[in-house]
Amino acid sequence: MKVAKFGGSSVANATQIKKVADIIKSDSSRKVVVVSAPGKRFSDDVKMTDLLIELCYAKQNDQDYDTCLQKIMTRFQEIIDDLGISHYILEDIQQTIEKYLQFDISPMAQLDALKSVGEDSSAKIVSAYLEHIGLDASYVNPKDAGIFVSNEPGNAQLLPESFSLIYKLREREGVSVVPGFFGYSADDDLVTFSRGGSDITGAILASGTKADLYENFTDVDSVFTVNPNFVKNPKDITVLTYKEMRELSYAGFSVFHDEALIPAFKEQIPVCIKNTNNPDAPGTMVVSEKKATDQCVVGIASDVGFCSLYVSKFLMNREVGFGRKLLNIFEDEGISFEHTPSGIDDMSVIFRDNQFTPEKEKVVIDRIRHELNVDTVSVHRDLAVVMVVGEGLENTIGVAAKATASFAQAGVNIDMINQGSSEVSMMFGIHAVDLEQAIQSLYKEFFTDESNLEFSAVSAKEQQ
Numbered sequence: 001m002k003v004a005k006f007g008g009s010s011v012a013n014a015t016q017i018k019k020v021a022d023i024i025k026s027d028s029s030r031k032v033v034v035v036s037a038p039g040k041r042f043s044d045d046v047k048m049t050d051l052l053i054e055l056c057y058a059k060q061n062d063q064d065y066d067t068c069l070q071k072i073m074t075r076f077q078e079i080i081d082d083l084g085i086s087h088y089i090l091e092d093i094q095q096t097i098e099k100y101l102q103f104d105i106s107p108m109a110q111l112d113a114l115k116s117v118g119e120d121s122s123a124k125i126v127s128a129y130l131e132h133i134g135l136d137a138s139y140v141n142p143k144d145a146g147i148f149v150s151n152e153p154g155n156a157q158l159l160p161e162s163f164s165l166i167y168k169l170r171e172r173e174g175v176s177v178v179p180g181f182f183g184y185s186a187d188d189d190l191v192t193f194s195r196g197g198s199d200i201t202g203a204i205l206a207s208g209t210k211a212d213l214y215e216n217f218t219d220v221d222s223v224f225t226v227n228p229n230f231v232k233n234p235k236d237i238t239v240l241t242y243k244e245m246r247e248l249s250y251a252g253f254s255v256f257h258d259e260a261l262i263p264a265f266k267e268q269i270p271v272c273i274k275n276t277n278n279p280d281a282p283g284t285m286v287v288s289e290k291k292a293t294d295q296c297v298v299g300i301a302s303d304v305g306f307c308s309l310y311v312s313k314f315l316m317n318r319e320v321g322f323g324r325k326l327l328n329i330f331e332d333e334g335i336s337f338e339h340t341p342s343g344i345d346d347m348s349v350i351f352r353d354n355q356f357t358p359e360k361e362k363v364v365i366d367r368i369r370h371e372l373n374v375d376t377v378s379v380h381r382d383l384a385v386v387m388v389v390g391e392g393l394e395n396t397i398g399v400a401a402k403a404t405a406s407f408a409q410a411g412v413n414i415d416m417i418n419q420g421s422s423e424v425s426m427m428f429g430i431h432a433v434d435l436e437q438a439i440q441s442l443y444k445e446f447f448t449d450e451s452n453l454e455f456s457a458v459s460a461k462e463q464q
C-alpha cells in the first residue's frame with residue numbers, strides 16, 4: 001500500500017488535478033492521497049495559502065477584505081467549473097471561510113483555521129473529481145484520519161497517540177483523500193504544521209499506516225544536486241539516504257520538508273520524490289542505506305536569513321560553564337540556535353535572523369557583556385549557510401580543501417566553517433550577497449568534472 005502526496009503545484013488548477021487523477025487511477029495500491037492547497041500556476045502567481053493569510057490579516061486589522069476573498073473564491077470556482085464537479089463544494093468553502101472569519105478566538109488560532117481552508121478544500125475537490133470519473137474515493141478529515149497535534153499554531157507537532165488511530169486508515173474502502181498541512185489539538189482546534197507542511201502530513205500517514213512507499217509528487221523529475229534556481233539544469237540525484245535528505249532539506253532543498261523525514265525515518269518507509277508532470281520518470285528514492293558509490297558529495301544546499309553572534313574572551317577554554325551560560329541567555333530570550341562553532345578563546349552562535357529584533361539584540365548583548373564579562377561581542381547579519389552533503393564525506397580526504405579553494409576562486413569570503421560535527425555534511429557561513437557565486441563555483445567543483453571520482457580514489461587509497 002502506498003501513500004501519495006501531491007504538492008501545491010500538482011493541484012494548482014484543473015489540468016494539474018486531472019494529471020493527479022490519472023496517477024491515482026494507474027496504481028490501485030495508492031490508497032491514501034494527501035493534497036496541498038492550490039499552489040502557483042506561473043512564477044508570479046500567489047499560493048492559495050498566502051491569499052488566506054492575507055485575508056486573515058486584513059480581517060484582523062479591520063481592513064477591507066472583500067477583494068481578497070473574491071480572489072480566493074474565483075480561484076476555487078475556476079477549478080470546480082473546469083473539473084465539472086458540483087458547485088455544492090464552492091458553497092461549502094464560502095461558508096467555512098465566513099465561519100472562520102467570525103471566529104472569536106486568538107488571532108493565531110484564527111490564522112491557522114483560515115490557512116487550513118486551502119488544503120481542506122483541495123481534498124474535497126480532488127475526492128469529488130475522483131468520484132466523478134468513477135473511482136471509489138472519499139474525503140477524510142484529518143481528525144477522522146487520526147492526526148492529533150500539539151496546540152502550537154503554525155508549528156504543530158504530532159501527538160504519539162495518533163499512530164494507532166492512523167493505522168485504521170488501512171481498513172477504509174477505496175481511496176482516502178486527506179488534506180495536508182493541519183491536524184487537530186486535544187481541544188479540537190485546527191492547528192497547522194510549519195509552511196510546506198503537507199509533506200509532513202504525508203510522511204505521518206505513510207508512517208502511521210506502515211505503507212510500503214511514500215510518494216511525494218511535485219513539479220520536478222527528481223531532487224537535483226543543487227537548487228535549480230542557482231544552476232540551470234543541474235544533475236539529478238537517484239538515491240539519497242534519510243540523513244542526506246535531512247541535511248539538504250534543512251539547508252534549503254525546499255522540494256521536501258525536513259520535518260517530514262522524521263516519521264518516514266522512524267518507520268523506515270522509503271520515500272520517492274516524483275514529478276506529477278512526468279510520472280514515468282523514476283524520481284529520487286530516499287532510503288536508509290545506499291550502495292557505496294563513487295559520488296562523495298551528493299548535493300550542495302544553501303539557505304539565507306541567518307545571523308551570527310560572535311564572542312571572544314581570553315582563556316575562554318578554561319572557564320567551566322562558559323558555553324552553557326552563553327546558550328542559557330539564548331534560551332531565556334526564546335531564541336533557538338542552529339550551530340555553535342568555537343575556538344579556544346572564541347565562540348559564535350548561529351541562529352535564524354527572524355528571531356532577533358533590534359530590541360532582542362540589545363537585551364542579549366547587554367546580558368552577555370554584564371553576565372559573561374567578555375572581551376568582544378558582535379553581531380553579523382545577512383548570513384547564508386552553505387552545506388556540502390554526502391555520506392561519503394566521513395571517509396574522504398580533501399573535500400574541505402576543494403570547497404574552500406572554490407570559494408576563493410569565486411572571491412567569496414568564508415565567515416565560518418563547521419566541519420566534523422555531522423558525519424554527512426560540512427557547513428560554511430558566508431555573506432548572503434555572495435551566495436549565487438559560491439553555489440555556482442561549488443557546483444562546478446563537485447559536479448562538472450571528475451572530482452568525485454578523484455575523491456573516491458583518494459579515500460580508497462587511504463583506507464588500504
Ligand SMILES: Nc1ncnc2c1ncn2[C@@H]1O[C@H](COP(=O)(O)OP(=O)(O)O)[C@@H](O)[C@H]1O
Binds near residue numbers: 006220229252253
Ligand atoms: N535541490 C532541489 N531539487 C529539486 N527542486 C528544488 C531543489 N531546491 C529547491 N527546489 C525547488 O522545489 C520546488 C518544488 O517544491 P515545492 O514548490 O514546495 O513543490 P510542491 O508545490 O509540489 O509542494 C521545485 O520546483 C524547485 O524550484
Ligand SMILES: N[C@@H](CC(=O)OP(=O)(O)O)C(=O)O
Binds near residue numbers: 008
Ligand atoms: N499550502 C501550505 C502547505 C504545503 O505543503 O504547500 P506546498 O505543497 O505547496 O509546498 C504552504 O503553502 O505552506
